[in-house]
Amino acid sequence: MIKRTMQLWAVVVFSALISFPAGAGSSKAIRLATTTSTANTGLLDYLLPKFEVKCGCKVNVIAVGTGKALKLGEDGNVDVVLVHARPAEDAFVAAGYGVDRRDVMYNDFVLVGPNNDPARIRGEKDVLAAMKKIADAKWKFVSRGDDSGTDQMEKSYWKALDINPAGLPWYFSAGQGMGEVLMMSGEMRAYTLTDRGTWIAYREKIGLPMLVQGDPRMFNPYGIIAVNPKKYPSANYQGAKALTDWITSAEGQKLIADFKVGGEQLFIPDAK
Amino acid sequence: MYMGLTEATLQAFRWLLEGDLTIWGIVWVSLRVALLALLAVTPLAIVAGFGLATLQFPGRRALIVLMQTLLALPTVVVGLIVYLLLTRNGPMGSFELLFTQQGMVIGQALLAFPILTAMTLSAVQGIDARVSETARTLGASPLRASFTVLLEARFAVMAAIATGFGRVLSEIGCAMMVGGNIAGVTRNITTAIALETSKGEFAQGIALGVVLVALALGVNFGIAFLQGKGEIK
């Protein structure tokens, strides 16, 4: 009876293991690491099924910050990355981890905050001036704090202002995705820097108006980079190439332009 | 468009009753991974717990203390360890298990192991010494005598399995880090709740929370029923 029980256990565990669906590790699926802004706005849910039908493959999306996404590419844990942080992207390619970087689209960053605007930044054209006012007013500011593209952009503003807000009582480093940070900022009536797309998708829920936009320094370009097959021969380079080609093709670009939330276009295609 | 708790809950039940495929698919991932993790780890944990309870060997006390300490191990730490094991440059990278259900099974099995072991240990320690003496004097081999002791402890061991199931079903740290929350592949109940909450989609989060509670209830009722069958006849 003991022996029979053990045999039964072995058979069940084994058959359950081999019956797994093709996971992200299978060679057929394309593993895409991307930023929370593309996933949370619903853009990928809208784009990828169309690509999957076209190429007859499956795309597994791992939505993290830009920093983590690039790290996943560096370690060969994904096949392709779609991110927004140009200096980090260039470093990624220069170090030999990625190949074929292509522009995909852009949106822009905006500063949002409480409607009564205690730091008086509404309508400010210069993002650095607006950030300085927030720091001077010592009003609550929520930072992503997760090394994402948005986080890196925000840090670059503080650096340009020669302000180090880390640890100051009005500065909250959340360590979370864009959606969470917008929800937090809404609850706390705080300022935050966000990409326009995610803010449009969330604005109904959080009730924070856009206060500053249009500074060229807030331009937010997205790039797609395949993981270098020379570095990781088992990476699905063909799949990554197919996705890159499709998303920068006339068809992919038109779909991006057509993607709307609440009647507004979130991303502007700019593949060359 | 703020959605109140009542409204979100109602919407949640509507989805569940309509058989929303996305939601039930997510539930299926949770169940499948948790059950398989338990299936794989339970026999090993029972043997380990039994051994710790009955064998005398150097380092036994230290192992027991270690096991009890592991009970308090945060799931994200287990997730991090498994991530580092499974990452392509890691020791098990060539198996390509990161961001797969198999990887999640490994993580959750590691999470369940200390609970099952520690609870089996105390279950077996709670069994009367006369059980193994009686078995041996009636001619049972050491293996059969051990099995008899385990049978006497079966309800406590089942409770251990139920507790382990609850732990792996409700954990998020490991599932998120090792699974990667990939829609349709590794998105399970807890990672989906985290995602939906971050998107402000509370209704779907609540729907999944309801399922989670229902599953936990179901398991505990099942155990209570089995125990009842054993005691009231």
Place this chain on the structure above:
Amino acid sequence: MTPLLSIEGLRKAYGDRTLLDIKCLELQRGTSYLLMGDNGVGKTTLLRILAGLERAQAGNFTFDGVRYDEAPARARLAPRMIYVHQHSYVFNTSVADNIGYGLSGLPKSEREARVRVEMAWANLEHLAEVPPYRLSGGEKQRVALARARVLKPELLLLDEPTANLDDAAREQVAELIRHMRDANNCVLIATHDHDLMKLEDVVKMRLEQGRVTA
């Protein structure tokens, strides 16, 4: 005649206190023994040492001409020699499964037939499928005796088999003693039950200050 069981130079001590110090003890086939003595003199310990459930500091143990000082030899003796606890543990299965426990190696039909015989003997037929927590103390004792008897042991070590039990249990034990004697087997009963002491055709021994006296 070679004794069924013999021990020489048995010594059992807890720290400085010597509990048992037995130079020689022999048990013969076809004989029943009553081991009497006050509470705490070591009757239970002696039975458990004989059964191999506890270790002594010293002693030579021979069963049916074979030495069994070491664990492997002791293990092989079960179930030719069976020890029954004072308050027996009945496994949390059915009464029938308890009685058939030691017969697991036999074909199902033979096992069931032998279990039926024992249940009839112990008057347990109406309780065959009852779980143990529904049994009275006397019923549990009858299950334990039947569970041992079904294996046809050559030596039964019974520890206070009638403690706190009624006359029916006493009659059961007396019946078991006769049965064992008729089969040329041996019973050693530790007891301080005066009614059992009235039994005839039993060899009475006393355990006092670590020694066994007639």
